[in-house]
Amino acid sequence: MKSAAFAKGALPALLKGTARQALPEDEIFSAGQNAALSALSLAGQWLRFERPAAPAVFAVEPRIEDRRRMLPDELRRPMLRLLRGRVGTDHVAMAVARALDEHGMRPHPFDLPQLDVFVRSYAERLGATAEHWKARQSKSVETASAYDGDALHDGNWAEAPLGKRVEYLMARRRTDADGARMLLETAWPQQNADARFRLLQGMQDGLSESDVAFLKSQDKDRAPRVRQLARRLLGRLGAVDENPAVAACLGRIRREQTGVLRTRAALRLELPANVKEQAAPAWIRETFAEVSPEELARKLELDMREMADAAAKDRYLLLALALMATVNQRLDLLAATVAHLGDAWQLLCATGLDELGAMLREERLEWAEILIRPYGRKLHVEYGAWDWLHRMLDGAAPAALLESVFDSAWLEDGEGSTRRTVQWMEVMAALCPAEQRGELKARIADFEPQITASAIQLMEFLDGLEASTEDA
Amino acid sequence: MALTLEKIESLAPDQASLTAARKLLKVSAWPTLCAAEGLLWGECQGSGATPYRVVVAEADAGYKCSCPSRKFPCKHALALMWLRAEGKVGFADGSRPEWVKDWLSRRRGSAGAKTPGEDRDGPAPSMDLAVADENKVLDEKAQARAEAIRERSRAEREAAIVAGLADLDIWMQDQVERGMAGFVTQSAKQCRVIAQRLVDAKAAALATRVDRIGAMLFRLPDEARPQAAIRELGQVHLIAEAYRRQGELPEALLADVRQAVGWQTTREALLADAAAVRVEATWRVAGVLTEVQPDRLRRIETWLWRESDAGAEGDLPRVAVLMDFVPVATGAATSGFSAGDRIAAELVFYPSVLPLRAQIARMTGDTQTSNEDIVLPETSLAGSFEDYRAALAALPWLGGWPLTFQDAEVRRAGESLYVVDEAGGIALPLHASQALHALPLAGAGRVQGFGIWDGYEYMMCWANTALGRWVSA
Numbered sequence: 001m002k003s004a005a006f007a008k009g010a011l012p013a014l015l016k017g018t019a020r021q022a023l024p025e026d027e028i029f030s031a032g033q034n035a036a037l038s039a040l041s042l043a044g045q046w047l048r049f050e051r052p053a054a055p056a057v058f059a060v061e062p063r064i065e066d067r068r069r070m071l072p073d074e075l076r077r078p079m080l081r082l083l084r085g086r087v088g089t090d091h092v093a094m095a096v097a098r099a100l101d102e103h104g105m106r107p108h109p110f111d112l113p114q115l116d117v118f119v120r121s122y123a124e125r126l127g128a129t130a131e132h133w134k135a136r137q138s139k140s141v142e143t144a145s146a147y148d149g150d151a152l153h154d155g156n157w158a159e160a161p162l163g164k165r166v167e168y169l170m171a172r173r174r175t176d177a178d179g180a181r182m183l184l185e186t187a188w189p190q191q192n193a194d195a196r197f198r199l200l201q202g203m204q205d206g207l208s209e210s211d212v213a214f215l216k217s218q219d220k221d222r223a224p225r226v227r228q229l230a231r232r233l234l235g236r237l238g239a240v241d242e243n244p245a246v247a248a249c250l251g252r253i254r255r256e257q258t259g260v261l262r263t264r265a266a267l268r269l270e271l272p273a274n275v276k277e278q279a280a281p282a283w284i285r286e287t288f289a290e291v292s293p294e295e296l297a298r299k300l301e302l303d304m305r306e307m308a309d310a311a312a313k314d315r316y317l318l319l320a321l322a323l324m325a326t327v328n329q330r331l332d333l334l335a336a337t338v339a340h341l342g343d344a345w346q347l348l349c350a351t352g353l354d355e356l357g358a359m360l361r362e363e364r365l366e367w368a369e370i371l372i373r374p375y376g377r378k379l380h381v382e383y384g385a386w387d388w389l390h391r392m393l394d395g396a397a398p399a400a401l402l403e404s405v406f407d408s409a410w411l412e413d414g415e416g417s418t419r420r421t422v423q424w425m426e427v428m429a430a431l432c433p434a435e436q437r438g439e440l441k442a443r444i445a446d447f448e449p450q451i452t453a454s455a456i457q458l459m460e461f462l463d464g465l466e467a468s469t470e471d472a
Numbered sequence: 473m474a475l476t477l478e479k480i481e482s483l484a485p486d487q488a489s490l491t492a493a494r495k496l497l498k499v500s501a502w503p504t505l506c507a508a509e510g511l512l513w514g515e516c517q518g519s520g521a522t523p524y525r526v527v528v529a530e531a532d533a534g535y536k537c538s539c540p541s542r543k544f545p546c547k548h549a550l551a552l553m554w555l556r557a558e559g560k561v562g563f564a565d566g567s568r569p570e571w572v573k574d575w576l577s578r579r580r581g582s583a584g585a586k587t588p589g590e591d592r593d594g595p596a597p598s599m600d601l602a603v604a605d606e607n608k609v610l611d612e613k614a615q616a617r618a619e620a621i622r623e624r625s626r627a628e629r630e631a632a633i634v635a636g637l638a639d640l641d642i643w644m645q646d647q648v649e650r651g652m653a654g655f656v657t658q659s660a661k662q663c664r665v666i667a668q669r670l671v672d673a674k675a676a677a678l679a680t681r682v683d684r685i686g687a688m689l690f691r692l693p694d695e696a697r698p699q700a701a702i703r704e705l706g707q708v709h710l711i712a713e714a715y716r717r718q719g720e721l722p723e724a725l726l727a728d729v730r731q732a733v734g735w736q737t738t739r740e741a742l743l744a745d746a747a748a749v750r751v752e753a754t755w756r757v758a759g760v761l762t763e764v765q766p767d768r769l770r771r772i773e774t775w776l777w778r779e780s781d782a783g784a785e786g787d788l789p790r791v792a793v794l795m796d797f798v799p800v801a802t803g804a805a806t807s808g809f810s811a812g813d814r815i816a817a818e819l820v821f822y823p824s825v826l827p828l829r830a831q832i833a834r835m836t837g838d839t840q841t842s843n844e845d846i847v848l849p850e851t852s853l854a855g856s857f858e859d860y861r862a863a864l865a866a867l868p869w870l871g872g873w874p875l876t877f878q879d880a881e882v883r884r885a886g887e888s889l890y891v892v893d894e895a896g897g898i899a900l901p902l903h904a905s906q907a908l909h910a911l912p913l914a915g916a917g918r919v920q921g922f923g924i925w926d927g928y929e930y931m932m933c934w935a936n937t938a939l940g941r942w943v944s945a
Contacts, residue, residue, distance in 0.1 A: 011699075011702070014648060014651065014652055014702055015651055015652050015653050015698050015699075015702075016651045016653065017648070017649055017650045017651025017652075017653075017654065018648050018649050018651075019649040019650065019651075020651065034641065034645075034709075034713075036645060036648045036649070037641065037644055037645065037648065037709045037713075038709075039648075040644070040648055040702060040705055040706045040709055041706040041707070041709045041710045041713070042706070043702050043706060044702045044703040044704070044705065044706020044707060044710075045703075045706060045707075045710075045864075045868055047699055047702060047703050048703055048864060048927055049861055049864060051857065051898055052898075052899070052900060052901060052928075054890065054892070054898070054899035055885035055886075055888075055890065055899070057885065058883040058884060058885050058890070058892070059883070059884040059885060059886075059914075061883075061884070061914055061915030062915075064915075070939075073843070073940070077477075077478055081477070081481065085487050087487070108939070108940070109912040109916070109939060110912050110913075110939065110940070110942050112911075112912055113908045113909045113911060113912065113945070114909075114945065116908070136911075448495070448498075449494050449495070449497045449498070450491060450494040450495050453494055
């Protein structure tokens, strides 16, 4: 007790310096040649025996309601191996996030720190726990609550992550279009520009006259892209008097007559003189993306099929029609257009179009199939187009794509082939449908391991994920 | 232990090494691939005319390669392990070539390690007996001379250390007169100066301890630094004072103080020490921690938890730590073991009042990867902290000490995490480096765990939780 009292008393002197404040007098501890150093040791030891000070208040951890299944233990390591410290393409991460989402799974909470970059990039697809992790990491205001897709209802949908909100709205739209619109109108003031744009995209399904008032009310929206989208939807309904974008398009389209026995319309697109060939696709997107094909056809006094046939001899106009068909989900028009434009896949990629809006999974597959079909066994498509296709599809490609790969000599080119690279293998693995993975693995098994390792690991992980879902 | 991709991944010094190893997974790159009795060896064709010779022990993932790479393990060793782990390539059975035998004989704790004198196979030829007698006389004289030289250099070193400690005293007096509040602002520079003096005085371990004070203080919050300086310099003085009074110390504490100053016990001397504590048991790897020291060596600590009884229980250590020191430049950052591994081995402990640091005397079985929980004692965090105090009383300059706990929670306060035992009224701050990695434990409910308390922060190594096992990254 005496030593403790001395140590406590000596602290101020040791902190200030014994030259400024003398050590307390003590017959035992203040004696001797090295009294100050003894006091230092004594005080140091006394401090070491003390319990560390605890904070007055601890944070209360929110309760996360995450109904997703946790990734099975046997798949945790493969997932970490795939995603930790990645230097390749992001196709692997996209495919993993998508697969987890589709199978209603989430990463193990203990793996979140090691997958931090991945989790923050794809939190929306990884469940409520990942969303919370991202929110906490970004130091933003914590989400009030987080819900899984299956737990959403009209009362809480507006609090869900944006992707889930759009999905919910689209599902409601298919069963009760007016009810869905009213739901959106109620939540509209709380949505930011990005959310308004994406939610409005979700309205494209089941568009009818009853939506006109709501769409017209968006004419004064602060976000230009929301205004443009609303105007385009109104154009599809024929509810807008004059769309300046349509006028601009019509100003560039030349109408002629062709045929001897049966005359028919022929359309030609005149590019501005300052738009060079390589910049044409981008100009077409800028000019035509805000126009609906219905509106254009009305102005040209043609139906969709006639419009596509009339443009058959003009690649750029066909591209413009393919673009409008894609943006407005008119797959019938796309098919009619692609019949005259075999390389629509590459040309659409060159336009810089970067999303398919609110297309459903089946529609995306059909869209891709239309684009892929003309290539047959001659898949002379650059990597950039494959990369673009995966991003647009956000899922596996139609079986026809890999069938073309297997049927052609595409993979069997020599070792020096530019296609034998990590990026090619990864994008193919990410695009490969489940039933074709075995075949793809067998085809690339003899390639250099450093090229195929991540692709094979990805396919094995996806196989494992599917197997574990079936077991469950 | 079967080599697994996880193990190989954890051994690899960096991602680039793994990528480079992947390129060597072709059989054509390996003119020779053999396996026998837990050893793998092969020859890998590099860019030179002579292939590199690689050998790997499957039991503990030990390895050796003849390539000049400064990465450990090199891509050749990793590739050989990888080929084995994948199992796609056949390894021929074969008898060990000389270069494999040679490596095996020099390994620590390996079954193939030779005991002194084993090199001489069979009796000496009878014709050499006369010459041998003559040599024996010469050897004895040479040994006596060598012993005298060793004794003289030992005495010189003792004198140098004592002189160094006298300088240390003067330096410390200066710091105490100036006050610790002032000391912390220039601690790194000040400590470096006296540490260099201690290196000159051949008190290397004490020099390293002093040199680390500056960096250690800067890791702490401003308000905690002056008191931490008192604690650290106080320990330095205790070591110096104890060293000067060696004659009054019990044998075990004497060993501790000499080690704290810089006298080292070689592995050979430790193994030959009949009085050293030896424990043959099954051990679990509870954590692998690494730290870069000021001398540019990376210290790799493998913390082992004794799982099985070790005969007469008594005071036999429950925890052991294996320490490896590797140059930072090699990039190697892991021991051959991973958290969870189960090791059957006899450990020999360095003499100490609190035996903790050990060497593997011999492996008594294979190393196995295990997903089972470690069964930790029914001690609360508060109870473990009392054990720490008792240990501190026995060894005043105690460094990291293992603390286990049951029924505690990890909680967050600001950016920091704490292990909290509410019933015991104690909260230990988690090491700052674990702020992100241990974050998922906050809100994971009651946990039991194992970690190392250094007097300031708790480095959690292992936790059993409702969500499964958590281990330090």
